[in-house]
Amino acid sequence: MFRSVLVGVFLSATLLAGSAWSEDEPRPPVGGVVSPPGAMIFYLAHGLDGSCGQNCSEWIAAEGVVEWDTFKRLFAFLEHVGARKLPIVLNVWGEGSLNVATTLGKIIREHGLDASVGKTVVAQCADATAAACFALKRGGKPLEAEIDTSFVGCDVVCVLILAGGVHRTLPAGAKVVIGAMQIRNRLAPNVSDERRQGLQTLYGDQFRLYLTQMGVHAEIVDMIERNAETGATARLSRDDWLRLGLVTAIGP
Numbered sequence: 001m002f003r004s005v006l007v008g009v010f011l012s013a014t015l016l017a018g019s020a021w022s023e024d025e026p027r028p029p030v031g032g033v034v035s036p037p038g039a040m041i042f043y044l045a046h047g048l049d050g051s052c053g054q055n056c057s058e059w060i061a062a063e064g065v066v067e068w069d070t071f072k073r074l075f076a077f078l079e080h081v082g083a084r085k086l087p088i089v090l091n092v093w094g095e096g097s098l099n100v101a102t103t104l105g106k107i108i109r110e111h112g113l114d115a116s117v118g119k120t121v122v123a124q125c126a127d128a129t130a131a132a133c134f135a136l137k138r139g140g141k142p143l144e145a146e147i148d149t150s151f152v153g154c155d156v157v158c159v160l161i162l163a164g165g166v167h168r169t170l171p172a173g174a175k176v177v178i179g180a181m182q183i184r185n186r187l188a189p190n191v192s193d194e195r196r197q198g199l200q201t202l203y204g205d206q207f208r209l210y211l212t213q214m215g216v217h218a219e220i221v222d223m224i225e226r227n228a229e230t231g232a233t234a235r236l237s238r239d240d241w242l243r244l245g246l247v248t249a250i251g252p
Helices: 003-007 070-081 098-110 130-137 156-162 193-214 219-230 238-243
Strands: 010-013 041-046 058-064 088-092 115-117 119-122 143-148 168-171 175-178 181-184 234-236 249-251
Touching: 041 070, 041 130, 058 070, 058 119, 070 098, 088 119, 088 156, 098 156, 098 193, 115 156, 119 130, 156 175, 156 193, 175 219, 181 193, 181 219, 193 219, 219 234, 238 249
Parallel strands: 041 143, 058 088, 088 115, 115 168, 168 249
Antiparallel strands: 010 181, 041 058, 119 143, 175 234
């Protein structure tokens, strides 16, 4: 089902808003010495009642760069969580894989999870080094935290993951920026122009189907393709979020 993620061409987007949340110190690789630094991790967080929505005090924090194998970590994490349907709060940064983003969205929808965007701020990380904070998040225990929505950026990768949520929320002040996609093979750096064009068409069609299945308007893919030609970006307004079905509700 997900074989194309493993052997397919790596699609990436030059991300604008999400990069503002990259950490001050590089953290250790997630999956060993060969894994990229900053790769997305998942951990349990809990706070006061209402921290993550009405009658919600516990959530799944997802933060980092969406890499070729990120979906494996989400699968493993959800097995650990079990049958609980906790919302997932996204904090996406860096240059990420668009086709893996759609895989993450499918997993989220298949598990019946809600999705939103924000920065999970772990209380124990306040006076800790980046490495110590990272170790806490990888420790497997729920961490006391709150969700910071004072600055929320959501780019193409974020949008594609968010689309998978059963209920999808963005804070009112979020900046949603649609950029372009780039074709890149993580194993072979050179992709011919002819092959690149064919893959852009192929993946564009797949993204349209995915968004339609998730209940989100495929016009977003048209924006991605136009931006690939012009090098421009498009910022979506709150009205656009609702019109395109990107969100089911707008948060405070």
